[in-house]
Amino acid sequence: MLHSLLSAAGTAVSVVIAVIAAGLVVFAIVHHFVRKKQGKSGCDCGCSNCPGHCSSCLPENKQEKK
Amino acid sequence: MLKFALAGNPNSGKTTLFNALTGSTAHVGNWPGVTVDKKEGTYKKLSVPVSIIDLPGIYSLSPYTPEEVISRNFIIDEKPDCVINIVDATNLERNLYLTTQIMEIDVPIVLALNMMDAVKKAGDKIDAKKLEKEIGLPVVEISALKDEGIQELMERAYKAAQEKREGTTVLKDSRLAHVVDDVKIALKGKNVPSPLFHAVKLVEGDELEVQNHPEEVAMVEEFKKQFSDDVFEGDFEAMVADERYKYISAHFSGAVTRAARTEKLTKSDKADKVLTHRIWGIPIFLVILFAIFHLTFSGDLLYMNTIAGWFNGGAGFAYDVDTGSEVLNSFVAVFFTADGVSTPGAIVFNLMGFICDQIGGGIATGLEAAGAAEWAQGLVNDGIWAGLSGVLSFIPQILFLFLLISILEDSGYMARVAFILDRAFRKFGLSGRAFIPMIMGFGCSVPAAINTRTLVDEKERVMTNRVIPFFTCGAKAPILAAVCGAIVQVWNPGIDAGLMTFLLYVFGMAMAIVMVAFMRQTSMRGEVAPFIMELPAYHAPQFHNLMVHLWDKLKHYIKKAFTIIVASAIVIWFLSHFSWEWHYLADEQMNESILHDIGSFVQWICTPMGFGYNSPAMREVGWVFVVAAVTGLIAKENVISTFFVLGNCIAAASGADGVLDEDTMEGWQAVSFLVSETGITWQGLISFTVFNMLTVPCFAAAATVKGELPKGKFRYTVAFWLLTSYITASLVFVILSWWWTVFIVAAAAALVIAYFILRNRGKINLSRKHKKEVQKRE
Numbered sequence: 137m138l139h140s141l142l143s144a145a146g147t148a149v150s151v152v153i154a155v156i157a158a159g160l161v162v163f164a165i166v167h168h169f170v171r172k173k174q175g176k177s178g179c180d181c182g183c184s185n186c187p188g189h190c191s192s193c194l195p196e197n198k199q200e201k202k
Numbered sequence: 203m204l205k206f207a208l209a210g211n212p213n214s215g216k217t218t219l220f221n222a223l224t225g226s227t228a229h230v231g232n233w234p235g236v237t238v239d240k241k242e243g244t245y246k247k248l249s250v251p252v253s254i255i256d257l258p259g260i261y262s263l264s265p266y267t268p269e270e271v272i273s274r275n276f277i278i279d280e281k282p283d284c285v286i287n288i289v290d291a292t293n294l295e296r297n298l299y300l301t302t303q304i305m306e307i308d309v310p311i312v313l314a315l316n317m318m319d320a321v322k323k324a325g326d327k328i329d330a331k332k333l334e335k336e337i338g339l340p341v342v343e344i345s346a347l348k349d350e351g352i353q354e355l356m357e358r359a360y361k362a363a364q365e366k367r368e369g370t371t372v373l374k375d376s377r378l379a380h381v382v383d384d385v386k387i388a389l390k391g392k393n394v395p396s397p398l399f400h401a402v403k404l405v406e407g408d409e410l411e412v413q414n415h416p417e418e419v420a421m422v423e424e425f426k427k428q429f430s431d432d433v434f435e436g437d438f439e440a441m442v443a444d445e446r447y448k449y450i451s452a453h454f455s456g457a458v459t460r461a462a463r464t465e466k467l468t469k470s471d472k473a474d475k476v477l478t479h480r481i482w483g484i485p486i487f488l489v490i491l492f493a494i495f496h497l498t499f500s501g502d503l504l505y506m507n508t509i510a511g512w513f514n515g516g517a518g519f520a521y522d523v524d525t526g527s528e529v530l531n532s533f534v535a536v537f538f539t540a541d542g543v544s545t546p547g548a549i550v551f552n553l554m555g556f557i558c559d560q561i562g563g564g565i566a567t568g569l570e571a572a573g574a575a576e577w578a579q580g581l582v583n584d585g586i587w588a589g590l591s592g593v594l595s596f597i598p599q600i601l602f603l604f605l606l607i608s609i610l611e612d613s614g615y616m617a618r619v620a621f622i623l624d625r626a627f628r629k630f631g632l633s634g635r636a637f638i639p640m641i642m643g644f645g646c647s648v649p650a651a652i653n654t655r656t657l658v659d660e661k662e663r664v665m666t667n668r669v670i671p672f673f674t675c676g677a678k679a680p681i682l683a684a685v686c687g688a689i690v691q692v693w694n695p696g697i698d699a700g701l702m703t704f705l706l707y708v709f710g711m712a713m714a715i716v717m718v719a720f721m722r723q724t725s726m727r728g729e730v731a732p733f734i735m736e737l738p739a740y741h742a743p744q745f746h747n748l749m750v751h752l753w754d755k756l757k758h759y760i761k762k763a764f765t766i767i768v769a770s771a772i773v774i775w776f777l778s779h780f781s782w783e784w785h786y787l788a789d790e791q792m793n794e795s796i797l798h799d800i801g802s803f804v805q806w807i808c809t810p811m812g813f814g815y816n817s818p819a820m821r822e823v824g825w826v827f828v829v830a831a832v833t834g835l836i837a838k839e840n841v842i843s844t845f846f847v848l849g850n851c852i853a854a855a856s857g858a859d860g861v862l863d864e865d866t867m868e869g870w871q872a873v874s875f876l877v878s879e880t881g882i883t884w885q886g887l888i889s890f891t892v893f894n895m896l897t898v899p900c901f902a903a904a905a906t907v908k909g910e911l912p913k914g915k916f917r918y919t920v921a922f923w924l925l926t927s928y929i930t931a932s933l934v935f936v937i938l939s940w941w942w943t944v945f946i947v948a949a950a951a952a953l954v955i956a957y958f959i960l961r962n963r964g965k966i967n968l969s970r971k972h973k974k975e976v977q978k979r980e
Binding site for chain 1: 577765
């Protein structure tokens with residue numbers, strides 16, 4: 137009984153790990169595309185550190201440039 | 203919402219004021235040209251919220267560079283409710299030159315005399331009321347840095363914004379007043395806004411105005427024909443500038459009372475005598491750079507242990523401390539090892555490694571106790587945590603490096619370096635101004651590429667964008683640190699990791715200069731733009747600014763680590779543990795994995811660079827280096843992360859499981875392990891590092907460079923990166939493996955240089971274009 141409970145717990149932990157791992161990959165991809173859709177660049181360099189003040193990120197500035 | 207624009211000369215403190223007004227943390231630096239695009243924020247301490255726009259610094263409203271165009275267009279076209287003209291009060295007369303131009307626009311203006319604290323400290327006085335009366339604009343004394351006078355400034359700007367203002371000019375009593383008035387009336391008749399400003403610019407011969415108002419050009423030309431002047435010989439732009447300075451000196455300079463100077467030279471001048479010395483300037487810069495890398499990467503502080511060894515038959519005073527407790531040993535090794543006393547950079551690195559080890563050990567024990575499946579343990583320990591900790595452990599060290607570079611930037615020294623390098627750069631086809639974006643490349647290539655907008659010449663902008671990735675960014679630094687650390691530990695070449703890392707950084711810089719020289723002789727021929735730069739006064743770095751820089755960098759790293767790096771580590775682990783038939787593979791079956799097949803497919807290309815099919819062992823598992831280089835295209839931190847993930851898998855496969863698990867979470871140990879398993883040579887490792895330093899940067903940087911380049915240039919730029927990295931890494935491998943080949947390479951280089959010299963003297967030309975021209979002439 138105890139053995140089967142431990143085994144089930146082990147399986148549950150493994151499943152949770154697999155779900156979290158898959159979630160992290162999906163999150164990274166979705167995060168990237170959402171940022172892109174918002175008109176932000178993928179630089180992630182930190183806007184305040186950017187001499188362009190993220191003109192590359194802000195959609196209105198991008199349009200102005202065009 | 204009301205809109206106030208901040209305009210002024212470069213390095214007059216606009217962004218400092220912007221941060222004080224809006225609570226932002228925009229990048230502030232002690233050199234001209236930090237801001238290259240406008241930035242918006244909100245001031246909320248008035249009865250209504252006000253939008254504040256920080257504009258790039260300009261010396262005049264006749265723009266030369268892209269970022270100067272942004273400022274001019276904003277003030278003229280966007281019609282802000284008020285322009286707050288920030289004036290560096292320590293350089294009043296020169297700063298007022300821009301003021302006399304903004305005054306000509308029909309817009310409310312408030313003059314902010316910034317840096318009044320510095321003026322008072324120097325014992326000088328500025329009579330703001332007298333200046334206000336003379337200039338006819340509200341004048342407020344402020345210190346943006348000390349947050350003084352800002353509320354008053356905003357109140358007066360708000361008041362000014364309530365009233366309409368018509369442009370006025372200081373040329374009203376000059377010889378040009380008549381023509382300016384005539385053109386102004388003509389433009390006013392056509393309902394052109396700010397007719398006075400456009401009239402003056404037309405008289406100056408401003409290209410944009412000549413294009414926009416062709417009818418009035420005839421009127422100006424007619425006047426110019428009748429106008430005789432021996433001094434300026436028809437150069438009306440110079441004539442207008444002269445009139446402006448004459449007026450400033452006659453009417454505004456009286457408001458300034460300078461204290462009698464007992465010493466002829468200021469402290470800044472004295473420091474400059476040494477730091478910008480025409481002979482010693484560059485060596486001093488290299489020594490400072492070396493000191494930075496030594497303090498960051500070396501394990502032997504001030505080489506004390508090495509020097510002690512010279513006097514003691516090779517044995518220094520340092521040794522590995524054995525306290526009897528494994529955890530305590532690891533902790534002591536953070537500060538003191540057999541290499542010597544750790545440098546500050548090494549201490550923070552070791553400390554982070556120690557913390558990562560403890561966390562990793564805890565995770566591994568927890569998963570085992572929870573009864574997680576073997577694959578799940580592998581995924582977390584060898585995949586997620588290995589990849590993540592590989593990057594995390596480098597964060598404090600890279601932050602320390604960034605702190606030291608920020609101190610140099612903030613003190614005003616970096617602007618001097620641009621100045622002292624100008625003479626050397628000019629010989630290779632670049633101006634010293636290009637050094638500023640290049641040095642920014644040590645932090646991140648993205649802001650560096652954006653900063654190239656400050657360069658006047660388009661060819662110079664293209665070349666600088668192409669070579670910026672050669673300046674090792676914070677993401678590439680862990681590769682250098684790990685590889686150099688491994689080489690020192692495995693082969694003991696007689697130099698320490700700090701010096702080796704420094705030499706690789708210098709190699710990247712040297713390659714940038716060599717490739718610029720090459721481009722100048724081939725596809726980017728032309729004159730080097732003149733370089734004029736205002737040297738800011740030295741000042742002690744602002745603690746707040748430094749912390750803002752570091753916090754920003756830290757956020758960037760953490761965000762990247764928990765998104766792209768973790769995701770990449772999981773994908774790499776997955777691809778290395780699954781076959782094409784989607785069967786799970788144990789660690790020892792990794793050579794049947796999807797990743798193995800992909801890596802092996804392209805591995806042969808890397809043979810000339812020393813990490814391809816260079817030995818049977820490399821043929822077997824050397825593909826990990828290819829995979830690491832490819833994943834580095836997503837983010838360069840991935841290279842080290844991949845080493846950890848695949849290193850752990852190889853360790854498990856070879857029965858050495860545990861070697862990288864608990865007490866060996868440092869980058870160089872991951873590389874050392876791969877060395878022992880793959881048999882890669884140190885020459886191959888250096889070549890691998892060189893390839894990563896010079897090849898296509900991460901996707902984000904490449905996309906930014908694409909945005910900064912003229913249309914159609916990006917594909918050539920990618921080809922340039924690929925070819926340069928491949929050829930250079932191959933040459934480095936060949937020369938390091940067979941030293942005598944250096945003579946062949948040197949001879950080939952000498953031939954190329956000789957050809958360029960002879961061609962430039964008109965004695966030889968092998969280009970097809972030239973041959974066709976000769977045939978045509980014949």
